[in-house]
Amino acid sequence: MLAAKGRLSIRKLMDCESDYKLLFKWLNDEVVQEFYEGKSVKHTLEQIHDEYRSRAIGENYVQSCIIVYGEIAIGYLQYYHLQPEEIKVYGAARNEQVYGIDLFIGEPTYWNKGIGTDVIKLTVDFLFSKKGVHEIFIDPQTWNERAIACYEKCGFQKVKVLPKREIHDGEYKDNQIMRITHEEFKDN
Ligand SMILES: CC(C)(COP(=O)(O)OP(=O)(O)OC[C@H]1O[C@@H](n2cnc3c(N)ncnc32)[C@H](O)[C@@H]1OP(=O)(O)O)[C@@H](O)C(=O)NCCC(=O)NCCS
Structure with a gap:
């Protein structure tokens, strides 16, 4: 834990197969895909193995996590050292201990209940207090107003918009870059 x-x-x-099957289910769920990766992206179980196994066994810079509510696995979260290109274009204040987070709640019945806010606060607190992180970025697409509202509630602030940065269902979309520093989190 x-x-x-x-x-x-x-x-x-x-x-383990049960975790890969959770990802297979969530990443192919069109209701989730509308907000994460897009409906046109389809995943086979083999592709899930190829992409996530190195993360599960600790051989990838991305740490993949499962969000559990009560006894139920409800979603996915990953955190990672921001890569040099991201550090530069996001405008990070430093080069080290700068992290990024991505997440989705894969069970839509758990959306809009404040759980995403609690997940982010818990993760941010963990990264700042246990991993010695200084600055954390998150990069929702600009149209994803619920995600942006959720991150703002957690103390993230908008830094800049990167135009046409990600493809979502065949269209380039803008990303809203948001940041929180350890100092801001402590003052929150
Ligand atoms: C984004 C996500 C993690 C947020 O978690 P959540 O538990 O649903 O969010 P919360 O309930 O904690 O907070 C959402 C806030 O957005 C608000 N909101 C909901 N829909 C909104 C909309 N269309 N526009 C603006 N605000 C909206 C809610 O009212 C709530 O704010 P409030 O508590 O002040 O009322 C979750 O909805 C999710 O996984 N969505 C699908 C995938 C996704 O978008 N992932 C993020 C990719 S960057």
Whole structure:
């Protein structure tokens, strides 16, 4: 277990079929895909293995995690050292201990209940207090107003918009780059 509070916990993705099948289900769910990756992206179980196994066994700079609510796995989160290109274009204040986070709640019945806010706060607290991180970025697409509202509630601030940065269902979309520093989180 990486972090837990109340009914919520975040654990590492495990190298086991049941975890890969969760990703297979969520990443192929059109309701989720509308907000994450786009409906045109289809994943086979083999592709899931290829992409996520190195992360599950700790051989990738991305740490993949499962979000658990009560006893139920409800979503996916990943955190990672921001790569040099991202550090530069996002305008990070430093080169080290700068992290990025991505996430989705893969069970839509759990959306809009404040759980995403709790997940982000728990993860941000973990990264700042246990991993010695200084600055964390998150990069929702500009049209994803719920995600942006959720991140703002957690203390993230808008830094800049990167135009036409990601393809979503065949169209280039703008990303809203958002940041929180350890100092801002402590003052929150
Ligand atoms: C984004 C996500 C993680 C947020 O988690 P969540 O538990 O649904 O969010 P919360 O309930 O904690 O907070 C959402 C806030 O957005 C608000 N909101 C919802 N829809 C909105 C909209 N269309 N426009 C503006 N605000 C909106 C809610 O009212 C809530 O704010 P409030 O508590 O002040 O009322 C989750 O919805 C999700 O996984 N969505 C699908 C995938 C996705 O978008 N991933 C993020 C990619 S960057």
